[in-house]
Amino acid sequence: IESLYKFQSPTENKKYYKEYDCQIRDRLGTLLTGQDYWWTITDDNNKITQEIIEGIETIAFKWFSGLETKEKIISNNGHLPYDATPRVKLDIALIVWFDDKAKGSELFKDYYHSIQPAKSSHKAYVRDLAKELEIEL
Numbered sequence: 001i002e003s004l005y006k007f008q009s010p011t012e013n014k015k016y017y018k019e020y021d022c023q024i025r026d027r028l029g030t031l032l033t034g035q036d037y038w039w040t041i042t043d044d045n046n047k048i049t050q051e052i053i054e055g056i057e058t059i060a061f062k063w064f065s066g067l068e069t070k071e072k073i074i075s076n077n078g079h080l081p082y083d084a085t086p087r088v089k090l091d092i093a094l095i096v097w098f099d100d101k102a103k104g105s106e107l108f109k110d111y112y113h114s115i116q117p118a119k120s121s122h123k124a125y126v127r128d129l130a131k132e133l134e135i136e137l
Helices: 001-010 028-033 043-066 070-077 087-098 101-114 123-132
Strands: none
Touching: 001 087, 028 043, 070 087, 087 101, 101 123
16 A cells, blocks of 8 residues: 555655565465465475465455455455454554545544553554644544
């Protein structure tokens, strides 16, 4: 999400983004099994190849279809299967905030108040970010 990436990394201009630059990402093994899963290379590589191809054609393409537009990202993210990290709700609040300060600020505040424990370093980071964005908590 270019606007979010530029906000989080304002000094970097990229023509192409790598997987690790993306806020929304998941592994095929996790999408297929519900947990971190890695294939073991064995003598039956044809079976593994077929599992991966079928996973991409079914689960992965369906997962990507939920990310085709900013509106889909906003409505789907933070909900299964788009809940890779708790921070995703902060990213959604920021994406909304870029276009709608009032609505984005409400999502931001909801996220802030959900952070546990109350004295975590992440909560302090979000509090500082709120000050920077002039979001009153």
